[in-house]
Amino acid sequence: MLNKKTVEIIKSTVPVLEEHGEAITTRFYETMFQNHPELLNIFNHANQKQGKQQRALAGTVYAAAKYIDSLEAIMPVVTQIAHKHRSLGIKPEHYPIVGKYLLFAIKDVLKDAATDDIIEAWGEAYNVIADAFISLEAEMYDQAEKQTGGWDGFRSFIVSKKVIESEVITSFYLRPKDNGPIASFEPGQYISVKLEIAGEEFTHIRQYSLSDVSHKDYYRISVKREDGLETPDGKVSNFLHQEMAEGDTINISAPAGDFILDTRKQSPVVLLSGGVGLTPMVSMLKTAAALQPERAVTFIHAAANGKVHALKNEVKALSEQTKFKSFVFYDSPTEEDRLANAFDVEGYVTEEWLEQNTDIAQAEFFFCGPVPFMKAINRSLKNLGVADERIHYEFFGPKGELEG
Ligand SMILES: Cc1cc2nc3c(=O)[nH]c(=O)nc-3n(C[C@H](O)[C@H](O)[C@H](O)COP(=O)(O)OP(=O)(O)OC[C@H]3O[C@@H](n4cnc5c(N)ncnc54)[C@H](O)[C@@H]3O)c2cc1C
Ligand code: HEM
Known part of the structure; x- marks a missing residue:
């Protein structure tokens, strides 16, 4: 539990951090990737270049900080992110790395305005927020692995069928390489695909919604080819369309996500x-x-x-x-x-x-x-x-x- 003084410091400095939000998170990612280039295997480089992920993470840390003494209020947001983290393979040991470079960036951007008290308070608040993610994600990892046909991390599947659905969208039918059972899923959930592309330094992870129903012996994803006009072509979607053939192996996470149709309800x-x-x-x-x-x-x-x-x-x-x-x-x-x-x-x-x-x-x-x-x-x-x-x-x- 954070003490009253820490909570006051956090709440009174949220607006300052929000004001410098973009500068802080840009600096945070720069230094984190310099010191931990292995994390470039998990983060989407195109999102980084467009600043999308920076805004998402910064926004959530500040939103969470506003509710630091009543985190239950933002649990739906935390749950949605935790699903994505689980599908990406984010583990407890990653959190101190993010915390360290986030605090460093706050200090670096705010300079003397970030007193020792402020930095210490944010360190404590970050740990509280991180713990909320870590414990929820631990449950999700457990559930993903222990369910019938479930697994931890990424599992190898074979592209058993590739079907062109339109000029821009192609479906991939995926069956487990080990021929074992596969986890069921709720309609609306997605999987993460992890690609190792020959000649590329880092792996690339992307999410794809499951476009067929559960309880079959395959998963189906349907992928749009993202053509860049003034920007580079989408990395993973183009690889899947152009290079991934029937019989090839693809590594995927167990299904995740909280955008689901509840089939116990009867409402229209x-x-x-x-x-x-x-x-x-x-x-x-x-x-x-x-x-x-x-x-x-x-x-x-x-x-x-x-x-x-x-x-x-x-x-x-x-x-x-x-x-x-x-x-x-x-x-x-x-x-x-x-x-x-x-x-x-x-x-x-x-x-x-x-x-x-x-x-x-x-x-x-x-x-x-x-x-x-x-x-x-x-x-x-x-x-x-x-x-x-x-x-x-x-x-x-x-x-x-x-x-x-
Ligand atoms: C929950 C979820 C479900 C999804 N379900 C589906 C689905 O069912 N089907 C589907 O097709 N997609 C789905 N997506 C999107 C998918 O995950 C990918 O984002 C999408 O395929 C693009 O990935 P990419 O690697 O091809 O493109 P990326 O390489 O990630 O590029 C993304 C975009 O950024 C542009 N870009 C690249 N580099 C730069 C740069 N340097 N500067 C500016 N712009 C740049 C590219 O031109 C492209 O338009 C889903 C995403 C989520 C989060
Ligand atoms: C308390 C700390 C953290 C917060 C508040 C946070 C917040 C977020 C948010 C808001 C998103 C976007 C979710 C979405 O809408 O799709 C996200 C995605 C992501 N997070 Fe976290 N995160 C935290 C910790 C971590 C850690 C420790 C790692 C790993 C080092 C990590 C890696 C990622 C990755 C790789 C993505 C997807 C990125 C992308 O697609 O560009 N996060 N996180």
Whole structure:
């Protein structure tokens, strides 16, 4: 437990740290990677270059510091991060390294303003926050390993099938190399993929949502090839598309994540996706169709056009066999799409459309897609009075802001 004086120091210095947040975290990562280059095997280099991860970690440390005497208040945030840490293989021994360079960076940026008392108080607060993560992650590691078909860290799988789903999205069917059972998962969860690319100094880890249902003898991921226009091409997605072939080995973590459809509930569900954001939604849709055929499910997918619309036939076939509602939005349909009646609505998903076509008063809303899509959906749902408890979303990258 932190004493009263320490808590006062922390709370009164949070605004100062927030003000210098970016400078502190930039300095923190610089010095940490200089001294522990092995950590570059775990961190996403593209996120680093864009500052996304810096903002996410800094934001969380300050948010946690504000609640330092009542950390239970931010447990949902801690849980979401802990899932990701567990899938990445973050261990207790990593925490003191982060703590050391974070304190060093605070001192280095704030200079004399960071007195010994302040540094000491932040050291203590960091340990309290780190302990909250470490104990939760310990439970998650335990659960991941002990469940039927579970494992610790990364396990080798074979790409048993590679299926082109659209011009930009390809699915990979993964079966365990050891032929053993595989852990079940909740619809919406993801795995981490760890790649060793020949000639590259570091490994690369990325998350991919499981796009099929649980309880099969394989996992399926569906990956969008990220073309860089002015930036380098996405490292892992391009490798998977271009180099990873059927029969090749891929190392993956056990399923993780708290963006899940609770199949014990009966409330209506609206699944909204933009582009590759459909992967967790397809898993949720197929699971609901199998386990809860009476549940009211609305599946709304937005894509540019038919060329990039993945898993189209799979969703269509399901919509013919079950009674869920499906709506396809194209914002730039091709002539072929028009002739084939391949979409229901031309343009974007709007607030008015949601009001008229979904159960705003009762449904649970799940969404995932490009950040502008997520912001627009979030704004619409808020404007329509949907309570926060009924709004669930997943970022395909470090969690960012949806407001504004
Ligand atoms: C929970 C979760 C689930 C996910 N599920 C899926 C899924 O089901 N399917 C899917 O396709 N993806 C999914 N993702 C995203 C996935 O994890 C990867 O982020 C994505 O595949 C891109 O990885 P990459 O290695 O190809 O690109 P990276 O190399 O990580 O690059 C990412 C982006 O940054 C740009 N970039 C690279 N270098 C720089 C630089 N120096 N400066 C500026 N920009 C740069 C690239 O052009 C690219 O657009 C998910 C992510 C999360 C967190
Ligand atoms: C109390 C300390 C820590 C806090 C508050 C914290 C916070 C965060 C946050 C907010 C994210 C982004 C989660 C998301 O939205 O996806 C994240 C991801 C991550 N964390 Fe931590 N973290 C801590 C400790 C650590 C440690 C000790 C390590 C390992 C050395 C680590 C490695 C990572 C990595 C590799 C990612 C994913 C990075 C990426 O995709 O770019 N974290 N963490």
